Amino acid sequence: MHNCAHSEDAGVECAVNVRLAGGSNPLRGRVEVRLSNGTWGTVCDDYWDIREANVVCRQLGYAKATSSIQRYGGGRGPILLDQLECTGEEKDLFRCQGNRVGVHNCAHSEDAGVECAALNVRLAGGSNPRRGRVEVRSSNGTWGTVCDDSWDIKDANVVCRQLGYAKAIGAIQSYGGGLGPILLDNLECTGEESDLFRCQGSRVGMHNCVHSEDAGVECADPNVRLASGFNLLIGRVEVRLSNGTWGTVCDDEWDIQDANVVCRQLG
Structure with missing residues (x-):
């Protein structure tokens, strides 16, 4: 039993500050990064090469990148990173050398992209x-x-x-x-x-x-899914009973520990 309305449905966002957008499959797309205040933006392709692409793909859970794509384009909002010079070993694009966040001389036609190596x-x-x-x-x-x-x-x-x-x-x-x-x-x-x-x-x-x-x-169909999100990593949490019925989760006491369980179930 619960005492909730659907306005209290719980949600999660997994895989924090990088995502791929505008691609034909989950392994390829325009690189978008998120600031700590929640703002998403793009990365300029100045100096963009396979080392930066490797950092992105490892953040997303893939072993490496197969290509770094200049002039992927198509982004909106702020251009947050430019002239990155990663070694390829960083855990996060924001740890790479480059211009200060938000400082750039680019247009969105220069948005950087990647293609990541699939699993084996x-x-x-x-x-x-x-x-x-x-x-x-x-x-x-x-x-x-x-x-x-x-x-x-x-x-x-x-x-x-x-x-x-x-x-x-x-x-x-x-x-x-x-x-x-x-x-x-x-x-x-x-x-x-x-x-x-x-x-x-x-x-x-x-x-x-x-x-x-x-x-x-x-x-097997997973017994948890994310719904109504703007990408595969964010959304309302929905779970399935053994009889096949899908339903939502109330957000009473919902916190990062619960969200971690969901994200691990989703891989």
């Missing part, structure tokens, strides 16, 4: 983002598939957790449809590994399979 697992060929053929990336950057020999729910759970879902609801044999190399075979995960490459199995590239045997998964 992805789902392809599915009818929704939670279902598809499992594709993994080797250390040399080559993407390939996983053979379904010994493929079961424990292996699928590893994939789904890597992708930010709580668990798998299906391990699909003979999903098929892949191209390129078959990189993993005979996997025997416990289900607790952080990465498919940490599971027991054949050496990378060793297999006796064809692409009709490519493995697939279906991941």
Whole structure:
């Protein structure tokens, strides 16, 4: 029971002072940063290179950047950072050398962008983002598939957790449809590994399979989501009961500890 109205619905914002905007996917976009007073603005592309882009992508939870994009453009509001000279090791763009915040000689046509490296697992060929053929990336950057020999729910759970879902609801044999190399075979995960490459199995590239045997998964719908936000990182918290009903959370005693639980559930 509760004593709340929907005006008291709780919300969170995750991943604090940097975001990507205006991109065709979550890995690419215009870099926008937020001041401590809540103001969002853009970054000028003077001196912008892969070192600055790496800082952004690591802040967003990716391993590194694949490109730094000059003249991404399209921003509004203040231009907050200019002439950054990062080493690439900083935890935050605001820790890089550069002009004082708000000092610049730029227009929004010069807004900087990045493209971040994806995780080393992805789902392809599915009818929704939670279902598809499992594709993994080797250390040399080559993407390939996983053979379904010994493929079961424990292996699928590893994939789904890597992708930010709580668990798998299906391990699909003979999903098929892949191209390129078959990189993993005979996997025997416990289900607790952080990465498919940490599971027991054949050496990378060793297999006796064809692409009709490519493995697939279906991941569970998360039981928490953010709604009505202007990006994926902010919004009203909504949770789902075991019967599939979605509802909201009252903000009585809502604080950063509660918000941290939500953001960790969302990956």
